[in-house]
Amino acid sequence: KNEVEQSPQNLTAQEGEFITINCSYSVGISALHWLQQHPGGGIVSLFMLSSGKKKHGRLIATINIQEKHSSLHITASHPRDSAVYICAASTMDSNYQLIWGAGTKLIIKP
């Protein structure tokens, strides 16, 4: 069983829909990261959070430490949001190594 699991693996939605991507982890963490990998391959960090909720534009990330679960939400989705979204965990005892989820491939159709 992977220590960081994402769901769904693939998600296709229509423009304007509310999107939720989930990340569950089985280890103690010091922070949870959400990243976006563009179709061209570039990787951008979106959020790093250890509690509560963070918002940036149409993106919202939440984390529930007790349930070991984080979600990434996209409101009013747009085709340019099409990308792979990756969560990664900084664990309590990690030595500079993030534990990476496998990613969720999101396609937003116009």
Added chain:
Amino acid sequence: NAGVTQTPKFQVLKTGQSMTLQCAQDMNHNSMYWYRQDPGMGLRLIYYSASEGTTDKGEVPNGYNVSRLNKREFSLRLESAAPSQTSVYFCASSEGRWGGRPQETQYFGPGTRLLVL
């Protein structure tokens, strides 16, 4: 600021050839990382450098060597390339305020696509 830059963008090697992937950052970051990404798998850490003058092995270091040339530059060398090293390689950096602990946001380069025949 260019952020994190990598060269080359794409490379084809024959088995047994050697090459060095270059990475540089202009954000005055202390910590730098090399990852590989294979289809269907998450990013895997090859080597990291918590600060100038130090390097350490990550999850998959076999077949690779690194050099932290100075604070800006961190290179990855394949001494004798193998087909199993066909991958996309990403360099990343972080501030290293907390000693480079991965609680910090990492900034990624554009990647190098390597094909070993």
